[in-house]
Every structure is written in C-alpha cells, then in structure tokens.
Amino acid sequence: MGSAPSPNDLPPRYDPSGLEGPLYERWVDNGLFHVAAADADRPYVIVIPPPNVTAVLHMGHGLNNTLQDVLVRRRRMQGYDTLWVPGTDHAGIATQNVVERQIGEEGSTRFDLGREAFVDRVWTWVREYGDRIIGQLRDIGCSCDWERTRFTLDDGLSGAVREVFVRLYEKDLVYRGRYIINWCTRCATALSNEEAEHRDHNGKLYRIRYRLADGGDIEVATTRPETMLGDTALAVHPDDERYRDIVGRTAELPLVGRALPIVADEYVDPEFGSGVVKVTPAHDPNDFELGGRHDLEALDVMTDAGAMNDAVPEPYRGLDRFEARKRVVQDLKTGGYLIAVEDHAHSVGRCYRCDTIVEPRLSLQWFVRMAPLAEPALAAYERGDLRFHPARYGKTYQNWMENIRDWCISRQLWWGHRIPVWYCGAPDCGDVIVARDDPADCPRCGGDVEQDADVLDTWFSSWLWPFSTLGWPDETEDLDAFYPTDTLVTAPEILFFWVARMVMAGCEFMGEIPFTDVLLNGTVRDHHGRRMSKSLGNGIDPLEVVDAYGADAMRFTLVRGSPLGTDLQLNNEDLEEAFRPGRNFANKMWNAARFALPHVRAAPDGAPISDELADRWILSRLARVTTEIDDAFEGFRLHEVAETCHAFVWGDFCDWYLELSKRRLGTPDDPAEAAGRTLTLAMDGWLRLLHPIMPFITEAIAERLPGREADASLVTGPWPSAREAWIDAEAEAAIDALREFVAAVRALRSEYGVAPGTKVTVRLRDASEALTRALDAERESLAALAGIADVRPLADAPSEAGAHAVLRGGGELFVPLADVIDLDRERGRIESEAERVGRLLSRTKGKLDNPGFVANAPEEVVEREQAKVVSLEEQGARLEEKLRSLTSG
RNA sequence: GGGCGAAUAGCUCAGUCGGUUCAGAGCGCCUGCCUUACAAGCAGGAGGUCGGGGGUUCGAAUCCCUCUUCGCCCACCA
Numbered sequence: 001m002g003s004a005p006s007p008n009d010l011p012p013r014y015d016p017s018g019l020e021g022p023l024y025e026r027w028v029d030n031g032l033f034h035v036a037a038a039d040a041d042r043p044y045v046i047v048i049p050p051p052n053v054t055a056v057l058h059m060g061h062g063l064n065n066t067l068q069d070v071l072v073r074r075r076r077m078q079g080y081d082t083l084w085v086p087g088t089d090h091a092g093i094a095t096q097n098v099v100e101r102q103i104g105e106e107g108s109t110r111f112d113l114g115r116e117a118f119v120d121r122v123w124t125w126v127r128e129y130g131d132r133i134i135g136q137l138r139d140i141g142c143s144c145d146w147e148r149t150r151f152t153l154d155d156g157l158s159g160a161v162r163e164v165f166v167r168l169y170e171k172d173l174v175y176r177g178r179y180i181i182n183w184c185t186r187c188a189t190a191l192s193n194e195e196a197e198h199r200d201h202n203g204k205l206y207r208i209r210y211r212l213a214d215g216g217d218i219e220v221a222t223t224r225p226e227t228m229l230g231d232t233a234l235a236v237h238p239d240d241e242r243y244r245d246i247v248g249r250t251a252e253l254p255l256v257g258r259a260l261p262i263v264a265d266e267y268v269d270p271e272f273g274s275g276v277v278k279v280t281p282a283h284d285p286n287d288f289e290l291g292g293r294h295d296l297e298a299l300d301v302m303t304d305a306g307a308m309n310d311a312v313p314e315p316y317r318g319l320d321r322f323e324a325r326k327r328v329v330q331d332l333k334t335g336g337y338l339i340a341v342e343d344h345a346h347s348v349g350r351c352y353r354c355d356t357i358v359e360p361r362l363s364l365q366w367f368v369r370m371a372p373l374a375e376p377a378l379a380a381y382e383r384g385d386l387r388f389h390p391a392r393y394g395k396t397y398q399n400w401m402e403n404i405r406d407w408c409i410s411r412q413l414w415w416g417h418r419i420p421v422w423y424c425g426a427p428d429c430g431d432v433i434v435a436r437d438d439p440a441d442c443p444r445c446g447g448d449v450e451q452d453a454d455v456l457d458t459w460f461s462s463w464l465w466p467f468s469t470l471g472w473p474d475e476t477e478d479l480d481a482f483y484p485t486d487t488l489v490t491a492p493e494i495l496f497f498w499v500a501r502m503v504m505a506g507c508e509f510m511g512e513i514p515f516t517d518v519l520l521n522g523t524v525r526d527h528h529g530r531r532m533s534k535s536l537g538n539g540i541d542p543l544e545v546v547d548a549y550g551a552d553a554m555r556f557t558l559v560r561g562s563p564l565g566t567d568l569q570l571n572n573e574d575l576e577e578a579f580r581p582g583r584n585f586a587n588k589m590w591n592a593a594r595f596a597l598p599h600v601r602a603a604p605d606g607a608p609i610s611d612e613l614a615d616r617w618i619l620s621r622l623a624r625v626t627t628e629i630d631d632a633f634e635g636f637r638l639h640e641v642a643e644t645c646h647a648f649v650w651g652d653f654c655d656w657y658l659e660l661s662k663r664r665l666g667t668p669d670d671p672a673e674a675a676g677r678t679l680t681l682a683m684d685g686w687l688r689l690l691h692p693i694m695p696f697i698t699e700a701i702a703e704r705l706p707g708r709e710a711d712a713s714l715v716t717g718p719w720p721s722a723r724e725a726w727i728d729a730e731a732e733a734a735i736d737a738l739r740e741f742v743a744a745v746r747a748l749r750s751e752y753g754v755a756p757g758t759k760v761t762v763r764l765r766d767a768s769e770a771l772t773r774a775l776d777a778e779r780e781s782l783a784a785l786a787g788i789a790d791v792r793p794l795a796d797a798p799s800e801a802g803a804h805a806v807l808r809g810g811g812e813l814f815v816p817l818a819d820v821i822d823l824d825r826e827r828g829r830i831e832s833e834a835e836r837v838g839r840l841l842s843r844t845k846g847k848l849d850n851p852g853f854v855a856n857a858p859e860e861v862v863e864r865e866q867a868k869v870v871s872l873e874e875q876g877a878r879l880e881e882k883l884r885s886l887t888s889g
Numbered sequence: 890g891g892g893c894g895a896a897u898a899g900c901u902c903a904g905u906c907g908g909u910u911c912a913g914a915g916c917g918c919c920u921g922c923c924u925u926a927c928a929a930g931c932a933g934g935a936g937g938u939c940g941g942g943g944g945u946u947c948g949a950a951u952c953c954c955u956c957u958u959c960g961c962c963c964a965c966c967a
Contacts, residue, residue, distance in 0.1 A: 012926095014927095014929090180965095198963085198964080205967085220967080221967055222967060223967070224967090267965095267966090268966095268967085269966060269967085271966095272966060272967065273966095273967065276967090277966095277967055278967075279967095280967095284965075284967080285965055286965050286966080286967080287965095287967090289965095346966090346967095347964080347965095360965090390894095392893065392894080393893095395892080395893080396892085396893075396962070396963085399892075399962095399963075400962095400963080403963085403964090492961085492962085493961095493962090495962090496962095496963095523961095527900090527901085529959090529960085560902095560915085561901075561902075561915095562902095563902085563903075565894085566894090566895085566902085567895095567960090567961095568901090568902095569900095569901060569902090570901090571900095571901090576929095577916075577917090578901095580915085580916070580929075581915055581916075583929065584915090584916095584929050584930090585929095586929090587927070587929045587930090588926090588927065588929080588930085590926085590927080591926040591927035591929095591930085592926060592927075593926080594926050594927080595926030595927080596926080631905095635905085637905090639902095639903080640903085640905095643903075643914075643915095646914090646915090647914085654926085654927085655931090658926075662925095743932095743933095746932060746933065747932090747933065747934090749932085749933085750920080750921070750932065750933040750934080751933080751934095753920090753921075755921095755922095756921080756922055756924070756932090757924085784924075786932090787924090808910070836910090837910090840910060844910090847908090847947080847948075850947050850948085851947080852946085852947030852948085853908095853947040853948065854947080855947075856946085856947050856948085857908065857947070857948075858908080860908095861908050861909085861948095862908095864908085864909060865908085865909090867909095868909080868910070871910085872910080
C-alpha cells in the first residue's frame with residue numbers, strides 16, 4: 001500500500017479532487033471490496049438496484065447508492081464478509097427508445113437498419129453508458145465488488161431468464177393468450193399494467209344517439225368516439241326498468257350501419273349517463289369481458305401505430321385514432337347523431353417511457369399467472385420476515401399482492417431477451433416449442449421452426465437479480481454463500497415493478513425471500529419541489545458535485561438531508577449552497593487534523609490514558625456517541641448518524657476538546673503526552689464512526705495517525721465499540737459546568753462590547769462542585785476561551801460596578817466592568833432573566849401543585865420537577881437580590 | 890372513488906416512549922472578531938401560537954376527531 005505518509009504532511013488546503021481518486025484506486029487494487037465465497041462465514045450482502053443504461057446517473061442515484069455504501073461500509077468494518085453486487089440494467093423499452101431517437105436524428109429508423117444492425121447500435125450505446133455509470137459509482141466512492149459486475153443481458157443472466165421462462169411454462173404459470181393489454185402506439189408494443197401510468201386528463205364525454213332497428217332511439221356516452229367503429233353490441237343493466245323491453249332487440253351503429261344486439265349485463269351502472277353502454281370488446285377490458293359472457297365479436301379497429309385499420313369503413317380507414325375521433329364526431333354531428341359534448345375529467349393511461357396515451361387493445365401476448373407466485377410473497381410479509389422502512393410501505397406492498405393481476409411479459413421490441421418459444425411452420429402441425437436450447441427443427445414433425453419475434457419485459461430479468469447475479473441457475477458457491485441477501489435500498493416508485501416481483505421470484509426459484517429489509521429512499525427534488533428530470537433540465541450531475549466539493553461532501557449532505565422515505569430538496573441553481581453543509585464539515589475536519597496531527601502520540605490499546613479532566617471527558621463523550629450511532633444504524637436512521645457525528649466532531653471535539661488541549665500539547669504541562677495520546681484515541685474513534693459516510697477524508701487523516709500497521713485501512717475496520725470504561729459522569733458534569741461558565745462570561749463580554757484583547761477578572765460565588773473541579777483543572781485555558789485573566793471569590797457585595805450572571809448548574813458570577821457597564825442595561829438584562837426564571841418556576845410549581853400530576857406522573861419525572869424548583873428558586877433569589885442592589889445602588 | 894404522506898424559525902429539515910431549562914440543527918440574517926487548525930472560521934444575538942378548530946390527559950409539536958393546503962400511490966365506471 002505504499003509507504004506510510006509522514007504525520008503532518010496534510011496540505012494546508014483541503015482539496016478533495018486530488019485526494020479521492022488515488023485512495024479509491026488503492027482500495028480496489030488491494031481487493032478491499034472483494035470477498036470470496038469460500039471465506040464468507042458471516043455474510044452481509046446488498047445487490048445494487050441496477051441503473052438503466054439509458055443515461056448517466058443523476059442525484060437520485062447519488063442518494064440511493066450513497067445509502068447502500070454507508071450500510072455496506074459499516075458492516076465491512078464490523079467484520080462481516082461484505083458483498084455489494086454492482087451492475088446495470090438493459091432497460092429494454094427505455095434504451096430502445098433513446099437509440100431510436102439517436103438514429104432518428106440521423107434521419108433513419110430502426111427499420112432502415114434492420115433488427116440485427118439496430119441491436120448492434122444499442123450495444124454500442126450500452127457499452128458507452130455502462131462504463132460511464134460504473135465510473136460514476138466509483139467516483140462517488142461506492143465500495144462494490146467490481147469483479148462481480150453484471151448486466152441483465154449478459155450471458156449468465158440471459159440463461160437465468162430463459163430457465164425461468166421454461167420452468168414457469170412447464171408449471172403452467174406462463175401462458176399465451178388474447179386479452180386486452182395496454183398498447184403504446186408510438187413504441188408499438190404491449191405494456192404491463194404497471195407500465196401504463198394513469199393521470200387525470202381533461203377530456204370530453206360524447207353523448208350519441210343510436211337508432212333502434214324497429215324504431216325509437218337510445219342514448220349512449222363515450223370518451224373515445226372512434227372506438228364506436230368497433231362496437232358490436234349495446235348493453236343495459238338487467239334490472240333497469242327503463243330498458244327492460246329493449247333487451248334482445250337490435251340497434252344500428254351510426255356511420256357504419258352494423259346491427260348491434262342489445263344485451264343485459266350486471267356490469268352496466270344504471271346510474272351513470274343514460275344507463276346504456278356501447279360495447280367495444282377489442283378496445284376496452286370491461287367490454288371484452290362482457291363480450292365473452294355474451295359471445296360477442298371482438299373487432300380490432302386499429303393498426304399497431306394507432307391508425308384505423310381496414311375493419312372500418314371509409315373515410316376513417318388509415319386515419320390516426322385522434323384524427324378519426326374528430327372525423328367521427330363531425331360526421332355524427334352532421335348526421336344528427338350527436339346529442340351533446342361535455343367536459344369530462346377522467347384518468348388516462350400513458351406509456352411510462354414516452355408518455356403516449358396508451359390504447360387498450362385486444363392482443364395475443366405472453367402472460368405470467370401471478371396469483372400462485374404472490375401467495376408466498378405475501379405470507380413472508382405477514383409473518384414479519386420481510387420488513388419495510390418506513391413501515392408504511394408494507395401496506396402498499398400487501399395491497400398490491402392481494403389484488404395481483406397477471407403480468408403481460410411480451411414486448412414487440414428488438415432490444416431485450418428473445419422469448420424462448422418457437423412455432424412450427426408446418427400447416428398441419430403448428431407445434432409450440434418452449435425450450436432451454438434453440439431447436440433446429442420441429443421435434444414433432446421435423447418441420448421448420450421460427451422463433452417468437454418478441455422480447456421479454458425488461459423487468460422479467462430484473463426480478464431475478466438477487467440470485468441471477470450470483471450464478472443461478474447453476475448451483476454456485478456464490479449462491480450458496482451470499483443468498484439470501486440482507487438489505488435492499490431503492491426508490492418507492494419501483495416497489496411493484498421490481499421489489500415485489502423479486503420477492504415472488506425469490507420464493508418461487510430459491511424457496512426463500514431475497515432480502516429481509518427494504519429501505520425506501522426519498523426522491524431528490526429541486527428547490528421548487530419538482531422532481532429532477534432530464535426534460536425539465538433541473539437535474540444535478542453527481543460528477544459535477546464531486547469535482548467541485550468532493551464525494552465526501554456530497555455524501556454527507558445527502559445522508560444528513562434525507563431521513564428514510566422523505567424527499568430531499570436541493571438547490572439545483574446554486575450547488576455551492578446545496579452542498580455547503582458537507583463541504584464545510586469536510587473542511588472543518590481537515591483543519592482540525594492539520595492542527596492535531598503534529599501533536600498526536602501513539603496510544604497503546606488498553607493502557608490507562610489520562611487523569612486530565614478534558615481527556616476523560618472527550619473519551620466519555622466518544623463512548624456515548626458510539627452507542628448512539630450504533631443504535632441509529634440498527635434502526636436505519638442514517639440521517640441521525642450523520643447528525644450525531646457532525647455534532648460530536650464539530651461541537652465537542654473541535655470547539656472544546658481541541659481548545660482545551662492547546663495549553664498542554666507540546667508543552668511541559670503534558671509530560672506524559674497524555675493529551676497527544678488522547679487525541680489519537682478520540683480521532684481514531686470519530687474517523688471510524690464517520691468513515692461509512694465520508695470514506696475518503698477519514699482515511700486520508702487516519703492513515704497519518706501513529707501506531708498503525710503499514711497497510712491498515714479504515715475500510716476493513718474495525719468498527720469502534722463503545723467502551724463502557726470510558727464513561728465518566730464526573731468529567732462530563734465538570735466540562736458541562738465549564739462550558740456554561742465560559743458561555744456566560746462570553747455573553748457578558750459581548751453584551752457590553754468588551755474589546756477582544758481585554759482580559760477580565762471573574763468573581764465567583766457558591767460555585768458547584770463540578771465547576772470548581774473544572775476551574776481547578778482548566779484555569780490555564782480560561783484566558784484563551786473567554787479572555788479571563790483570573791477567577792477569584794466574590795465578596796458578598798462587590799464594591800465595583802459590573803455584570804452579573806447566575807449559573808444553572810449552581811453559582812453566581814460577577815465580571816467587574818466599571819469602564820463599560822451601563823446600569824440601566826444591566827438592570828434590564830437581569831430583569832428579563834429573572835422573568836424567564838420566574839415563568840419557568842411558576843410553570844413548574846403549577847405542575848407540582850396539581851395533585852393529578854403528582855399522582856399520575858412517573859416518580860422520576862416528579863423528582864426532576866422538584867429538583868428544578870429548587871434550582872430555579874435559587875437562581876431567582878440571586879437575580880432578585882442583584883436587582884435590588886442595582887436599584888438601590 | 891379509495892389509501893398514504895407532509896404542514897415546526899426567512900429557507901431546508903430534525904424532534905424515538907406524551908414529561909429533562911424542549912421548542913432544536915444547518916443555511917441565511919444582525920453585531921463583534923483575520924484569537925498562532927479552520928473567515929468554508931470564531932464569539933454573541935434576533936427570529937417560531939409547532940397549518941386551523943375541537944377532543945383525550947395531571948401534562949400534547951407528539952395521541953384521537955375534523956377542516957384547509959400541498960404531494961404521492963392505487964382504481965375498468967362508459
């Protein structure tokens with residue numbers, strides 16, 4: 001790992017860009033992120049949600065992958081055999097779209113290229129973006145095992161996909177059939193239910209008159225008038241008195257003239273509109289089912305591209321569906337069929353990849369029968385084996401599982417896994433062959449076979465990810481060692497697409513759920529609260545942030561800013577502001593290290609370290625903080641981990657410990673070099689606690705601490721354990737008292753504008769034991785902390801003019817300020833303080849006077865309130881006394 | 890039409906079991922400091938009726954009901 005850097009060679013300026021790259025390469029070169037299956041006694045495993053190869057990563061990925069890395073890094077430090085499996089997703093329809101767009105700009109289409117050449121083009125794209133994505137993950141600091149990088153379309157995973165299809169087919173859980181599916185007319189493919197996003201749409205409701213064959217007419221309403229060209233019946237509710245006598249008669253389809261039977265069906269809601277429904281079995285799922293019950297013809301009236309086909313008469317033939325709609329409405333109007341057009345807000349499905357309005361359409365597709373797969377996946381949740389964080393997502397999962405619908409898995413695309421099905425071309429055979437290996441000819445008749453032209457839904461490979469990446473269907477060592485995985489971190493919008501289906505696949509093919517804890521991270525939004533997206537142009541490129549402020553600063557900002565399940569708003573127009581918390585913190589640590597490193601001394605394990613109050617205090621605080629951080633980790637409250645580290649490093653270590661250590665470091669006051677050794681212990685502790693979140697800067701500092709093995713790295717731990725022996729209530733009480741004392745003097749100095757260089761003598765009366773102890777120990781620090789030249793006892797009535805303060809922890813202090821004191825101001829100050837204490841006192845007394853409180857509240861709460869009264873009364877009395885003396889004097 | 894989440898300081902957000910001098914942090918703002926690690930800093934401040942209303946309780950930012958606003962998910966009502 002190269003020679004150990006000398007202790008104090010940190011450059012004066014924190015420059016993450018020069019620091020992070022080399023450290024990352026060293027970690028990878030030393031194999032720190034790799035774990036062999038044979039060594040995995042105590043595994044901890046996460047599989048990455050494979051990013052789509054459609055584009056480079058955005059800040060949402062930055063957040064998602066940082067959270068995974070934080071979890072993974074802590075487990076690795078704890079000694080788990082930690083594996084984070086990386087990889088990318090071929091993202092079938094999405095990737096095909098971006099490449100189609102790319103060739104579109106060159107003026108051609110995928111059909112000009114042909115299937116093979118087009119797929120080659122996509123592979124070119126994939127190689128470029130796949131590499132860039134992996135590069136981004138490395139720049140963020142992700143500690144993935146790169147030797148196990150997978151792609152959903154690589155050979156191994158393709159084999160898994162084929163095996164799964166065949167197995168499901170053999171169990172009759174995959175079937176082919178004609179049903180209504182969501183058809184994207186632009187992508188010219190079927191979509192699953194999940195891939196059609198329903199959004200409100202301000203449409204129209206058209207009320208149309210249909211004539212009855214034997215006289216009279218009847219009103220029908222529709223939002224899609226062009227589909228009437230495919231009507232094959234009308235329907236009413238069987239109990240609807242109004243229409244009882246027309247059931248069984250026929251109506252005439254306007255513009256076409258086709259005779260439509262009138263049927264009665266429970267599906268029709270008599271309350272809606274006229275109570276009569278036009279039935280278009282080929283273009284509406286309900287109509288399709290209704291048609292099945294009444295043996296109606298299903299007439300598909302559109303082409304794949306969404307134009308009216310030859311089943312409709314001229315002049316509609318060949319018109320786009322929306323053109324046809326206009327023409328139909330116009331003709332209805334002309335023909336006197338149109339009763340009214342009303343505004344009608346309703347929900348319309350759109351393609352999740354191109355936003356085109358999907359057409360419900362009868363189509364021959366492949367489906368997965370989901371109910372049997374959902375059963376164990378649901379049971380795992382209900383047993384409590386599968387947990388969601390935040391827990392409320394469990395209900396969403398449960399609800400989806402309970403209302404599961406079959407999954408349309410065939411896509412009329414070129415980019416993806418080919419469906420492993422062949423059809424015999426022999427007219428008298430027509431056998432369907434579903435096979436693990438490509439058949440040369442028809443096994444039944446020896447005739448020529450042709451493979452199904454379609455590919456599988458991209459999620460049909462993703463749902464296998466937790467085990468296909470480990471080598472399944474082969475019984476590999478990896479699979480044995482690392483399945484099931486532990487934690488999944490992903491975004492809530494793919495709960496159904498991916499998470500739920502992975503659980504089903506895990507149960508079905510591995511007999512075990514694929515992970516136990518599912519963490520749902522929030523969405524990254526811009527400062528207007530809008531979701532970041534390419535089309536809005538409001539995204540933030542993680543690399544830009546890493547280049548400018550460092551991966552550590554970005555990671556810290558993200559982790560601290562987003563508790564699980566809550567969205568994160570970032571100012572995309574001012575990156576410096578957005579990432580300032582992380583950047584400032586990293587800079588602070590850097591400068592603290594620059595100060596401390598020249599003074600650190602080796603601290604052998606187990607030796608008693610120091611009797612100094614400050615030393616005992618910082619180690620006690622470190623022990624407590626370690627426990628807090630462990631608790632937060634166990635509850636996946638990573639934002640709390642970040643916050644606690646920040647408060648400790650900045651608020652305790654830098655603001656107080658370093659300041660208190662200054663008088664001793666490198667001086668005869670520290671003969672045994674206790675301060676130098678304590679520095680080492682304290683820094684070693686917080687550097688480790690912070691390493692999962694800010695791996696680079698912590699490693700850079702830690703490797704300069706003394707007493708380390710030459711090739712030691714924080715990456716491999718150990719994770720600090722909270723040392724009970726370091727807990728020191730006495731030292732904590734003393735330093736707390738000192739902090740209050742110093743703060744009080746500073747406040748008085750500031751209040752009266754005492755010049756920074758002016759030293760004051762503070763007089764003190766009735767100081768608490770803790771404060772007395774602290775002042776004895778830290779008298780030498782007082783000048784630097786608060787410009788205090790000396791602390792002397794306070795006589796009962798100070799003869800000089802000055803400012804008073806009463807300490808909560810006990811005691812009263814006086815700062816002689818004859819030159820600057822303003823008695824009115826002092827009186828006002830004391831008055832308002834006395835008022836504040838008085839308010840608190842009466843509130844607290846009120847509680848204690850309430851018999852209900854004393855009777856019902858826990859004893860310790862009551863005792864606390866009683867102690868509070870004593871303290872407040874004491875403070876109040878001192879303040880009143882002071883006020884009297886100021887008034888009389 | 891159902892279900893869920895959010896509303897706390899100017900901004901972005903914490904606040905676990907209802908109870909600690911509990912109303913907090915960061916950023917921004919004001920005042921004073923280039924104090925020999927750090928001006929990306931230090932010290933001291935200002936700033937909030939915890940969205941409105943009602944309830945439970947000795948006690949509510951926290952639990953219940955309700956209303957308002959915003960956001961998300963699910964749903965075949967033509």
